[in-house]
Amino acid sequence: MKPWLKHTEAGKSVVVDSSRRSFLKAASLTSGGLMMGITLPGFAASGAASAQEYSPNAYLKIAANGDTTIYVGRCEMGQGISTALGSVVAEELEADWSRVTVLQADGDEDKYGSQATGGSASMRVMYTRMREAGAAAKEMLVLAAAKAWQVSVDDCVAENHYVLNKATKAKLGFGELTKVAATLPVPEKPQLKEKADFRYIGSDLKRHDVDLVIRGQRVYGADASVPGMKYAAIVHCPVLGGKLKSLDDSGAKAMKGVSHVVTIDRYDVPYGSVGGVAVVADNTWTAQQAVKQLKIEWDLGPNKDYDTDKYRQQLVANVEKPAKVMAERGDLDAALAAANKTVSATYTGGHLCHAPIEPNASLVWVKPDQIEVWASTQSPADIQKVLADYFKRDKKDVIVHVMISGGAFGRKFKCDYVHEAAVLSAQTGLPIQLTWSREEDMRTGYYHSISAQHIEAAMDESGQVTGWLHRAAFPSIATLFDPSHPYAPKGHVKDIAEHPFGIVNFRSESGEAPAHTRIGWYRAVYAIFYGFAFGSFADELAHAAGKDTVTFLNQVYDNNGNPKQAEQVARSKAALALAAEKSGFGRQLPAGEGMGIAVHYSFQSYVAMAVHVKVDGSDIEVLSVDCAVDCGQVVNKDGATAQMEGAVVMGMGLALHTEIHFKDGAVTNSNYHDYPVMRIPDMPQVRVHFIDSDHEPTGLGEPGVGPFAPALANAIFAATGKRYRDLPLKPRMT
Amino acid sequence: MITINGKDYEVDVPADMPLLWFIRDRLGIKGTKYGCGMGLCGACTVLIDGQARRSCIMPVAALNGAKITTIEGLSEDASHPLQKAWLEHNVPQCGYCQAGQIMNAAGLLAQNNQPSEQQIDDAMQGNICRCGTYQRIKKAIQTAADELAKEV
Numbered sequence: 001m002k003p004w005l006k007h008t009e010a011g012k013s014v015v016v017d018s019s020r021r022s023f024l025k026a027a028s029l030t031s032g033g034l035m036m037g038i039t040l041p042g043f044a045a046s047g048a049a050s051a052q053e054y055s056p057n058a059y060l061k062i063a064a065n066g067d068t069t070i071y072v073g074r075c076e077m078g079q080g081i082s083t084a085l086g087s088v089v090a091e092e093l094e095a096d097w098s099r100v101t102v103l104q105a106d107g108d109e110d111k112y113g114s115q116a117t118g119g120s121a122s123m124r125v126m127y128t129r130m131r132e133a134g135a136a137a138k139e140m141l142v143l144a145a146a147k148a149w150q151v152s153v154d155d156c157v158a159e160n161h162y163v164l165n166k167a168t169k170a171k172l173g174f175g176e177l178t179k180v181a182a183t184l185p186v187p188e189k190p191q192l193k194e195k196a197d198f199r200y201i202g203s204d205l206k207r208h209d210v211d212l213v214i215r216g217q218r219v220y221g222a223d224a225s226v227p228g229m230k231y232a233a234i235v236h237c238p239v240l241g242g243k244l245k246s247l248d249d250s251g252a253k254a255m256k257g258v259s260h261v262v263t264i265d266r267y268d269v270p271y272g273s274v275g276g277v278a279v280v281a282d283n284t285w286t287a288q289q290a291v292k293q294l295k296i297e298w299d300l301g302p303n304k305d306y307d308t309d310k311y312r313q314q315l316v317a318n319v320e321k322p323a324k325v326m327a328e329r330g331d332l333d334a335a336l337a338a339a340n341k342t343v344s345a346t347y348t349g350g351h352l353c354h355a356p357i358e359p360n361a362s363l364v365w366v367k368p369d370q371i372e373v374w375a376s377t378q379s380p381a382d383i384q385k386v387l388a389d390y391f392k393r394d395k396k397d398v399i400v401h402v403m404i405s406g407g408a409f410g411r412k413f414k415c416d417y418v419h420e421a422a423v424l425s426a427q428t429g430l431p432i433q434l435t436w437s438r439e440e441d442m443r444t445g446y447y448h449s450i451s452a453q454h455i456e457a458a459m460d461e462s463g464q465v466t467g468w469l470h471r472a473a474f475p476s477i478a479t480l481f482d483p484s485h486p487y488a489p490k491g492h493v494k495d496i497a498e499h500p501f502g503i504v505n506f507r508s509e510s511g512e513a514p515a516h517t518r519i520g521w522y523r524a525v526y527a528i529f530y531g532f533a534f535g536s537f538a539d540e541l542a543h544a545a546g547k548d549t550v551t552f553l554n555q556v557y558d559n560n561g562n563p564k565q566a567e568q569v570a571r572s573k574a575a576l577a578l579a580a581e582k583s584g585f586g587r588q589l590p591a592g593e594g595m596g597i598a599v600h601y602s603f604q605s606y607v608a609m610a611v612h613v614k615v616d617g618s619d620i621e622v623l624s625v626d627c628a629v630d631c632g633q634v635v636n637k638d639g640a641t642a643q644m645e646g647a648v649v650m651g652m653g654l655a656l657h658t659e660i661h662f663k664d665g666a667v668t669n670s671n672y673h674d675y676p677v678m679r680i681p682d683m684p685q686v687r688v689h690f691i692d693s694d695h696e697p698t699g700l701g702e703p704g705v706g707p708f709a710p711a712l713a714n715a716i717f718a719a720t721g722k723r724y725r726d727l728p729l730k731p732r733m734t
Numbered sequence: 735m736i737t738i739n740g741k742d743y744e745v746d747v748p749a750d751m752p753l754l755w756f757i758r759d760r761l762g763i764k765g766t767k768y769g770c771g772m773g774l775c776g777a778c779t780v781l782i783d784g785q786a787r788r789s790c791i792m793p794v795a796a797l798n799g800a801k802i803t804t805i806e807g808l809s810e811d812a813s814h815p816l817q818k819a820w821l822e823h824n825v826p827q828c829g830y831c832q833a834g835q836i837m838n839a840a841g842l843l844a845q846n847n848q849p850s851e852q853q854i855d856d857a858m859q860g861n862i863c864r865c866g867t868y869q870r871i872k873k874a875i876q877t878a879a880d881e882l883a884k885e886v
Contacts, residue, residue, distance in 0.1 A: 078828025216765020
């Protein structure tokens with residue numbers, strides 16, 4: 001039996017035998033449903049429209065009754081990609097959105113293309129392919145109608161789920177046309193719509209799954225269940241690289257409902273378990289209570305002295321002295337020597353933990369012939385790889401049902417929790433639902449890097465920047481794959497040298513920063529601290545030059561003579577201008593209030609933010625945020641707006657409050673009381689303004705986070721004259 | 735015996751098991767979510783005798799005779815003014831915390847169907863949304879309150 005999950009009326013996840021699913025598939029084909037493979041550019045298309053004959057990278061299905069299913073391969077975690085990509089197909093298909101069901105595709109990169117969902121890349125990578133998927137299907141339906149009416153395709157037009165005969169005004173529904181359309185060749189280069197004809201792209205389409213959410217019927221990884229499964233909880237070795245010294249599990253084993261205690265050894269691959277002890281029980285509560293009864297001694301290993309307060313000081317020391325040169329332009333030393341004025345500053349930030357409200361969770365069933373996984377994940381292919389390697393199976397025998405993540409923010413790209421559930425299933429022979437406790441989620445992360453950056457600038461008499469030294473030190477994500485990296489390598493600091501500011505004499509250096517914990521991608525990644533340093537320092541330089549920040553920024557951009565960066569310069573400036581205009585930047589404000597502005601280019605999108613604050617002692621009230629966004633063609637305006645609202649909330653949390661502390665090698669935070677993410681009373685008014693753009697769409701999950709912290713720090717400076725250079729800044733305010 | 739969404743259930747689990755796990759793991763009703771286990775995030779919020787409470791810290795044995803409403807039981811057909819308002823404002827992103835948000839707001843509106851912005855902040859501050867949908871949550875509660883006011 002190959003069970004799979006399905007939503008039901010009762011809101012429970014149930015199991016349906018996959019043979020029934022195959023039957024349904026077959027039934028829809030034989031009864032005239034159109035299953036269409038979408039060929040990749042460069043892939044040879046064969047003749048008939050049958051799923052078996054293609055290697056599709058996206059997939060749509062129209063049943064004989066017209067019901068349309070769109071499969072999205074990229075993983076949904078709240079960023080709205082399944083709605084956005086689904087609507088792109090529906091746009092070109094001329095589908096009635098109310099007749100469309102969007103489903104998350106299982107893990108299958110041969111079929112769907114890359115499903116690794118990160119880097120705000122989904123829209124950028126999939127937009128044209130998904131449009132072509134819809135457009136090709138539409139052309140086949142139109143041709144089918146033309147054949148039925150014995151007219152030219154030019155006399156037919158697809159509209160809202162039917163094809164219209166322009167002359168006779170006769171109509172044929174998409175469902176009625178599937179049988180004939182399925183016999184037609186798939187057009188290789190279907191005609192795409194003109195922007196002026198878009199009705200979904202650029203609109204405020206509602207999320208396809210909002211109705212499920214408000215009924216409590218959306219099924220997350222933590223909700224997955226199959227008959228006969230047991231529940232597990234785990235405690236991990238608190239220090240990376242440590243291992244179990246001794247275990248007394250008698251108390252746990254004596255508890256009613258506990259069936260197994262399993263030691264999981266560290267699996268030393270980037271996405272493997274750090275090692276821990278798990279309890280399998282009849283329910284999550286019993287498993288969690290039993291874990292507390294385990295008496296464990298750990299051998300803490302080489303990272304047992306990691307202390308982030310000391311480490312941050314060390315990083316500061318490492319950027320305030322010469323370090324490894326990563327990139328150079330012009331003659332910086334001469335520019336510094338000839339400067340009318342030099343300005344320098346050092347910025348720091350702490351580790352961050354993703355802390356999605358759904359902690360790491362998955363259900364895994366290791367069977368003799370197959371491993372079946374239901375997981376909240378951003379990368380099903382990595383689950384396939386890790387489990388196939390670990391259990392020495394074929395990747396094809398690892399079936400991954402991608403569940404929507406209850407928040408992910410980069411954490412669920414790494415599947416250590418799935419690996420652990422698989423080990424438990426293999427040891428017990430049972431399907432195991434493993435849900436980490438909040439405490440384990442917070443203490444066993446892949447953390448955003450702690451960082452320090454030191455910048456020195458040379459200025460001439462007119463206040464123009466003539467030189468820029470930028471030293472950064474942070475344990476980079478490269479250390480996740482090779483822990484021996486002593487400093488961030490070139491690929492991880494290239495955003496510094498490639499920043500579109502026009503600096504003729506420039507040098508970037510990378511300071512020593514070995515890793516003592518796992519470092520991972522966190523929403524916006526390095527744009528968090530690069531955005532903070534560039535955005536804050538530009539404001540400092542503007543004040544040093546006696547210019548307003550917008551004027552100064554425009555000058556720095558205009559100094560960029562590199563034709564390859566002309567577009568970046570123009571689009572950065574346009575976003576900046578829009579944020580300034582919409583916020584009324586520069587207007588007179590009451591005492592105690594201030595406005596700050598910053599613009600940052602990341603993940604190929606441009607976001608400028610103007611933040612308006614009121615400061616009273618150490619009370620900071622963010623009154624409003626104006627976000628100006630250039631992400632090319634906006635695909636879903638409401639969804640894009642939501643991403644910016646969310647970016648402000650996450651940016652505000654990390655700018656003001658959140659930091660993961662290590663002491664004696666272990667994380668000292670444990671839950672939301674000591675990792676205070678933002679709550680509703682602090683929510684400012686967020687206004688989002690889009691640049692009307694004909695550029696191809698780019699992603700928006702991450703680019704909004706970077707500019708918030710510098711815009712806030714600049715606003716606090718404007719209100720108080722105090723400059724905060726260390727994040728999170730609230731604990732450092734007196 | 736406790737009543738959940740109009741149905742009676744025997745409590746046949748350890749007395750200290752929180753209501754959350756009885757609902758999720760014993761009954762298999764999964765709309766109510768685990769987030770923190772300490773009453774800090776609000777994802778597990780349900781109505782207990784009409785009041786919004788954190789089911790992750792509420793021992794099920796203490797609820798003998800109580801009437802519990804989860805997100806699945808808030809209305810028959812998603813017609814509660816809050817559900818309609820959540821749809822209108824397209825509130826959810828990942829949606830994981832939203833059952834708790836809606837149930838907490840239902841508790842608020844049951845007591846005060848014309849809350850001020852300050853009262854919304856005070857009532858909702860225990861419910862975390864990590865995706866950051868707070869601006870929409872506020873608007874949706876106001877919309878639902880307006881509808882309730884019309885019904886009266």
